[in-house]
């Protein structure tokens with residue numbers, strides 16, 4: 001949060017929120033002074049001090065509907081963004097809830113700004129340092145579905161995302177109509193190259209969908225080859241009764257794993273748990 005000049009009496013939430021002001025931009029923050037169970041109410045966005053904002057979003061508003069923003073008019077403005085937030089700003093119900101881990105005194109108070117904001121007045125580069133950090137934060141409208149996966153989002157953001165998806169699908173259908181059938185199967189059933197003309201490829205949405213189609217086609221092709229070779233191997237074993245022939249590998253008698261003693265001997269391979277170290281290295285592997 002950029003430096004603010006508060007126009008309200010401070011502290012506004014002194015029982016529950018400790019505000020730490022730093023001179024440098026984006027370094028002020030808030031800590032919890034209270035314990036809240038998971039999904040319990042940390043604070044309410046009451047009117048007043050909240051007021052409905054005239055016009056669009058500003059650095060001092062949170063979005064509460066597709067065209068509705070509210071001025072917080074309180075120290076709640078000092079709650080930073082995090083990509084792994086401790087709070088849920090449920091602006092539809094005017095509640096600020098603890099996240100799934102609850103809150104302890106000293107925990108930093110944060111929420112995921114794109115969970116309320118569709119398009120932000122002041123985008124910034126997130127420095128939360130979390131493994132799932134999304135980097136540039138400018139509102140949900142600029143984020144992919146994958147970037148928004150697993151995050152609590154307000155109803156108006158979910159609605160707007162659904163509309164975006166419908167618009168993208170309609171654009172893709174229109175593009176496909178303009179350029180003919182994109183999935184014309186050839187004689188052997190393999191889809192033909194379906195590259196879009198250059199002018200269309202410049203459109204990022206069309207390009208993203210084209211990439212998705214290309215990779216889906218690769219999966220289809222790989223599955224087709226796998227099926228084919230499996231059917232061929234069945235045919236082979238029917239003809240030769242499963243015996244070694246002409247360089248084909250004979251797996252019978254290997255206990256299912258080539259190069260290892262057959263099942264029933266003392267040796268066993270490590271489990272995936274052991275390999276991942278979860279069992280702490282105290283597991284003896286018999287040899």
Ligand SMILES: [Zn+2]
Pocket residue numbers: 082083084126127128129130132133134135
């Ligand atoms: Zn982040």
